[in-house]
Amino acid sequence: MSKDYSSYISDTAHQLQPSGIRKFFDLAAGMKGVISLGVGEPDFITPWNIREATLLSIEEGFTSYTANAGLLELREEISIYLQKRFAVNYDPKNQIIVTVGASQALDLAFRAIINPGDEVLIVEPAFVSYAPLVFMAGGRPIAISTSPENDFKVTAEQIENAITEKTKAILLCSPNNPTGSTLNKAELTEIAKIVEKYDLIMVSDEIYAELTYDETFTSFAAIEGMYDRTILINGFSKGFAMTGWRLGFIAAPAELVQVMLKIHQYTVMCAPHMLQLGAIEALRNTYDEVENMKRSYLRRRNYMVQRLNQIGLDCHTPGGAFYVFPSIRATGLSSEQFAEELLIQEKVAVVPGNVFGESGEGYIRCSYATSMEQLQEALKRIQRFIETKGIYGKQTSKKMPEDSLL
Incomplete structure (x- = not known):
């Protein structure tokens, strides 16, 4: 008889729910011929110059620990990057930490600022790890729902209405x-007024900063009065196609960084030495590659939005990242039902919107970080699937030739 370990498991760990995204990845992994629009990572291989610099560093023996905060040389490059790209200035010696991905950076931020019972406002739909990270730090995640009527943008008024003591x-x-x-900058400026009025901290996840299409990206720390109130989270995963490298960083006021650094010292020590050297190369010599990837994503975004609307799934035009979030309410299915039936019937994997919070119900997340050929085939399958639900043509009365959307 196997041992019952339930009495050994912490209450916090027991209450955590498995990732809803992983559930659908696991289902898709056991099937052949599946086109996945579920994975939130670039389909591009990390640029060769980054890989080459990393391989060379291993050959040269750079396999030791680094300073807990990361190589000073990398922190200096991050400082230059933030100043040049986003007009924010951080001292590499005491205001930047290199982390094991942006996820660890978020974990450090919450553990550094949250006391038991503190509330953190989270704009939903939201990435699946946000609320659990707040919860594990002893805080209470409070959701603020957004809707397609406002392109899923949160307003300063919504934030103010959710604030408590x-x-x-x-x-x-x-x-x-x-x-x-x-x-955009104007919208962030209105939110900044609320942050200042109620003496709050902003944890700004800017991991998709390089993938902004229609307007110039504005860092929250660059908004007047917000530099001292912002914990800026960023990394190399999305913009530089370095997801598996697990490299992120925090930039924040020195007093907050020193607290986060203490936690970092006792948990992961430092990010891998050789990968940090690869990140230096990324920041120095990879912007042409980043721009090429961005142009490719933009083309795919435009295709996805037009095709989804054409076949009957309302879809707003996202301003950044590499996801579309179409409504599937016209099918009469829940998000999970739609995702499961689509996977089984047409072998297309998407993520049900409800895993991103209650306001995500009635939607699915589709990543367009895959080849155009795969996207074209996936949309054909999705169209075939929704036609079986009898909703084709509710959004548009006329079929558009697919080639016209490329």
Whole structure:
């Protein structure tokens, strides 16, 4: 008889739910011929110059620990990058930490600022790890729902209405995962007024900053008065096609960075030495590649949005990232039903919107970080699937030739 371990498991761990995204990845993994629009990572291989610099560093023996905060040389390059790209200035010696992905950076931020019972406002639909990270740090995640009527953008009024005496911070991701919605400078400035009025901290997840299409990206830390109130989270995964490298960074006021660094020292020590050297190369010599990837994503975004609307699934145009978030309400199916039936019937994997919060119900997330050929085939299958539900043509009365959308 196997041992019962339930009495050994912490209450916090017991209450955590498995990732809803992983459920559908696992289902798809056991099937042949599946086209996955579920994975939130670039389909591009990390540019060769980055890989080459990393391989060379291993050959040269750079396999030791680095400083806990990361190589000073890399922190200097991050500082230059943030100044040149986003007009924010951070001292590489005491205001930047190199982390094991942006996810660890978020974990450090929450553990550094949250006391038991503190509330953190999270704009939903939201990435699946946000609320659990707040919860594990002892805080209470408070959802603020957005809708397609406002392109899934949160307003300052919505934020102010959600604030209580226990509110400590706001977590904002722009461009957003899963909706792709992107806040412009004017919209961020209105939110900044609320942050200042209620003396809050902004945890700004800017991992998709390089993938902003229609407007110039604005870092929240660059908004007047917000530099001292912002914990900026970013990394190399999305813009530089380096997801498996697990390299991110935090930039924040020195007092906050020193607290986060203490936690970092006791948990992961430092990010891998050789990968940090690859990241230096990424920041110095890869912008042409980044721009090429961005142009490819933009073309795919335009195709996806037009095709989804054409076949009967309402879809707003996302301003950034590499996701579309179409409504599937016209099918009469729930998000999970739609995703499961689509996978079984047509072998297309998408992520049900409800895993990103209650306001995501009635939607699915589709990643367009895959080849155009795969996207074309996936949309043919989705069209075939929804035609079986009898909704084709509700959004448009005329079939458009597919070639006209490329």
